[in-house]
């Protein structure tokens with residue numbers, strides 16, 4: 001799949017959209033009843049509820065558990081976790097939209113979702129408060145400092161678990177990595193590889209899994225396709241148009257799944 005961007009944003013929308021593959025809904029029977037737009041809307045990154053459900057399955061969530069959704073954005077994953085598992089979710093982001101609480105109430109789960117606007121490096125919770133931490137497409141923005149894993153793990157109970165799902169590179173960037181891969185520069189310098197993330201947590205927790213998601217490369221294509229299903233690049237905001245352009249350029253350049261997504265699953269116990 002390669003797409004000629006020379007006339008961007010003047011493109012043949014059908015042709016460009018169809019040149020990107022989508023994740024088949026049939027691959028996720030647990031999301032039966034969700035439409036393609038339910039899977040993606042309200043989420044700021046790739047993978048949608050496909051990635052969220054794969055992450056959540058690792059946590060062994062049960063009714064009544066307390067979960068921290070770190071860098072929750074609009075809170076779509078917090079809603080998903082509360083509705084699917086009956087867990088209580090504290091959704092934290094710099095500025096959580098007020099609409100999150102109303103959305104939770106309208107779905108009958110207002111008692112299960114609390115939102116907190118805070119910096120993820122200054123969390124206003126007691127130590128040992130959470131059974132699990134969940135963070136999708138956000139952790140690299142604030143969690144790459146050497147002290148952050150031990151800071152965050154303090155908020156987990158002694159047998160608590162953490163799951164991170166996020167964009168990644170299959171291996172670390174190098175000085176000769178093509179500039180097309182430097183999406184959202186300089187934030188991309190914190191994106192890293194699954195091996196880097198394993199090392200980042202291994203000193204402080206028991207890392208059960210840190211690997212590329214089997215659909216990790218496809219999640220990028222699926223997201224581009226979703227964005228083009230909903231909006232013509234000609235009428236996108238300039239920032240969104242630039243982002244979609246940069247994503248397509250990156251995918252055009254990638255021949256072997258260098259840009260992908262990973263999941264890290266760790267437990268506090270044992271360290």
Ligand SMILES: C[S@@+](CC[C@H](N)C(=O)[O-])C[C@H]1O[C@@H](n2cnc3c(N)ncnc32)[C@H](O)[C@@H]1O
Pocket residue numbers: 042043044045070071072073074076077092093094095118119120121135136137138141142
């Ligand atoms: C790409 S969005 C993902 C949001 C959400 N998890 C989702 O999947 O839609 C990254 C989020 O991280 C949040 N973020 C980045 N740095 C943060 C920080 N230091 N503290 C709190 N939130 C932060 C941003 O505000 C943004 O909402």
